Amino acid sequence: METIKAYGAQSATADLDQLSIDRRDVLATDVKIDILYCGVCHSDIHTARSEWGPAKYPVVPGHEIIGRVTATGESVTKFKEGDLVGVGCMVDSCQTCDSCKEGLEQYCENGATFTYGSEDKHIGGHTFGGYSEGVVVDEKFVLSVPENLDTEKVAPLLCAGITTWSPLRHWNVKKGDKVGVIGLGGLGHMGIKFAHAMGCHVVMITRSPGKADDAAALGADEVLISTSEEDMQKHANSFDFLLNTIPVRHDLNPYITLMKRDTTMALVGAIEPLDSMHAGLIVSKRKNIAGSMIGGIKETQEMLDFCGEHNVVSDVEMIDMQNINDAWDRVVKADVKYRFVIDMKSLKEA
Amino acid sequence: METIKAYGAQSATADLDQLSIDRRDVLATDVKIDILYCGVCHSDIHTARSEWGPAKYPVVPGHEIIGRVTATGESVTKFKEGDLVGVGCMVDSCQTCDSCKEGLEQYCENGATFTYGSEDKHIGGHTFGGYSEGVVVDEKFVLSVPENLDTEKVAPLLCAGITTWSPLRHWNVKKGDKVGVIGLGGLGHMGIKFAHAMGCHVVMITRSPGKADDAAALGADEVLISTSEEDMQKHANSFDFLLNTIPVRHDLNPYITLMKRDTTMALVGAIEPLDSMHAGLIVSKRKNIAGSMIGGIKETQEMLDFCGEHNVVSDVEMIDMQNINDAWDRVVKADVKYRFVIDMKSLKEA
Incomplete structure (x- = not known):
């Protein structure tokens, strides 16, 4: 030794x-x-x-x-x-x-x-x-x-890389898919880069309008400000996949409304109790909430x-x-x- | 007319x-x-x-x-x-x-x-x-x-039939799979019958020990009393699929611990807000929480x-x-x- x-x-x-x-x-x-x-x-x-x-x-x-x-x-x-x-x-x-x-x-x-x-x-x-x-x-x-x-x-x-890569691959994200990356930190910035490199239409989903320029520079095609009713309405039921990198307790419900039928939101950030999820939101369009680790x-x-x-x-x-x-x-x-x-x-x- | x-x-x-x-x-x-x-x-x-x-x-x-x-x-x-x-x-x-x-x-x-x-x-x-x-x-x-x-x-x-049949089929439940049916009512009793007829090993999951005989008569191979620490421990990380028929707000966490890696719990009963789900439980074994309607x-x-x-x-x-x-x-x-x-x-x- x-x-x-x-x-x-x-x-x-x-x-x-x-x-x-x-x-x-x-x-x-x-x-x-x-x-x-x-x-x-x-x-x-x-x-x-x-x-x-x-x-x-x-x-x-x-x-x-x-x-x-x-x-x-x-x-x-x-x-x-x-x-x-x-x-x-x-x-x-x-x-x-x-x-x-x-x-x-x-x-x-x-x-x-x-x-x-x-x-x-x-x-x-x-x-x-x-x-x-x-x-x-x-x-x-x-x-x-x-x-x-x-x-x-x-x-x-x-x-940070493999934690975002693995769910994108596991859930078969492919060219042309509309992929939302929720949260722009160490994980989120890699999620954007990978989804962009895979040929997806990448939407950065954030509460902070100030992150729009950074998101675009990383490869996001659009930025969705999750506190804007209008933005959320416009993107309702439209995503093929959501990569949720928020590292702390939060409310999944607004993001669930963004998902198409039969799609998945993968959680890779939070490993603590979340706010109450509304079951009706996943039942009504057969949506999946999943987790993924490294x-x-x-x-x-x-x-x-x-x-x-x-x-x-x-x-x-x-x-x-x-x-x-x-x-x-x-x-x-x-x-x-x-x-x-x-x-x-x-x-x-x- | x-x-x-x-x-x-x-x-x-x-x-x-x-x-x-x-x-x-x-x-x-x-x-x-x-x-x-x-x-x-x-x-x-x-x-x-x-x-x-x-x-x-x-x-x-x-x-x-x-x-x-x-x-x-x-x-x-x-x-x-x-x-x-x-x-x-x-x-x-x-x-x-x-x-x-x-x-x-x-x-x-x-x-x-x-x-x-x-x-x-x-x-x-x-x-x-x-x-x-x-x-x-x-x-x-x-x-x-x-x-x-x-x-x-x-x-x-x-x-009641199609609401339980559809998720069993959609998530490819097959012969020999260990399937848990949570809740024994109109939906749950059909879930047991179908999973049994599909050749699964069916476990009725309930808080009520009094339901054991009924569950067996319907085709359940085992009954898991969810209030028993020992039962829950014995069945931890062992299910290939969970059909959750509980019609009201409840805590998903104990049931999530029963799931194997990469399996799904489909909610078909509740269409209201649920208790707080612990994200770590789904992240650590890439588990899926889904809904399904009719x-x-x-x-x-x-x-x-x-x-x-x-x-x-x-x-x-x-x-x-x-x-x-x-x-x-x-x-x-x-x-x-x-x-x-x-x-x-x-x-x-x-």
Whole structure:
């Protein structure tokens, strides 16, 4: 085991600070990665502050990891030293349940090993994420990253990207479909980019008229201001698919009225109780309200390949590791377009 | 126009009483039906009492109609005098929208003509339902009823039956699937019968342990008492499909925990606001909450044909027309196993 530098929280109320962690030795199927960039996800904050239940401290967050391979285990076949790779929200799963066999490791019935805060089944202890110099991950959970993209802008694809890509694919969104993306943050901005790249007619749905120009720049064909009765009426019963990225409790009913018969609204942001839903709204046109969580490894690779072909990346604001606490404050205020990415050089050279 | 006897309400607070209504003349594509039996649906009560918005009085309810053809219009090809036929919740639709073209007239985008209380587009005025001696209906909305079934027990298939059949078919419930039917009333008892006849492993889900024997008699393989922590734990994440027939506001969350990944719970009972749903429960296993309303004419005929082959009918309690007000009181108290059916002889001979 090697001791490396990382940034993490020692308690729910502590600021993130530099600390030393053990990185596991490279096992036969492992890939050792030197981290170049790591995206900042709101989940990092929820976890480190124990807002989703008591965390295991120290918490080293980060599950939007981009780096280069520096070593590989003896059985590794997919990667070699120097490869540009990514690691997302998971680093392991049982590989035997139906979900794993279908390539949906995020729904592993025995519980996936998440990139930080999960039990490390290989060496004990718990997993440490990407706010760190490096990481060692089983090759099955390592993604190949196209070299032609702006590397630092790829990091958020590993969580914000796949979380929006997976439902668009799962519900067979296709060219010409009218797709609504509700909420313009880290997830929403990727939803717009993907739906646009898939050839959809993309409508950004937001309460804030001020977001119209940004939405258009990201690829939205129209902006629907959800507080406008007239706008809502005009778009009633017209959408083929809604991607709902609102991260907090809200009222689904106005959005349900926008859906065509037999279509789906997929929730990818909120994981808390919602306001009362009116059953009549889904009964009267056989509508579906669904949830979707991240995405599997196979589809994450498909997404990265698609991004390479279509030159899709995230809009990011680069930060140094030392500025993480300020960045977190801004994430909480939704004050970022649209994702912070940590340049890990700042940690290594500290 | 012919004047015939019917039973109806003259206002939201009036008891049902005998009245005379006009039955439209037989148009070219119409079928004239002598009503033998009519089922009593809770919708009849909601409508007549203006609980779903102001009704057009007089209201003659009834949309579970069984009768014999006594005359046909000159263009009618599907039916002849003497045929045993049924009429359900709809008697017309635009026939031109996508929903109509797909055989889903219940979702007609220009508004289906419902069997009672809708505008009659042929002769003006509003439609009168099956609490009546007879009815005249366009042949496209008349169903052929297998002669081998107990005729009076067929009536509830036209609403309670198709309302549960349609979602079971739409979501591809198949032999061997573990299907949960939530709530044991008019809808729930048909859900059990259909799922059983389709070869599913049927679990009746109820808060009332007292319903176990009845559920087993209807074809349930197991009964899950939803107030039992142990039962709920045992069946967690195990259902391939849930048919939710609860007719009033309730909490979906306990039922969502019963669903496998990627499965659907279809709501067919409640058409009002529900308790707060926890988004995390549907996100974490990509679950779907959907609604479904009645069924189209094509699938209603398929259901009746299936019932003829598998000898599936409703469990009913026969009443005379004159006892309708008592019957309604009992429907409101859920005191019927499982559907009242009016023997229309009682009206004709009055």
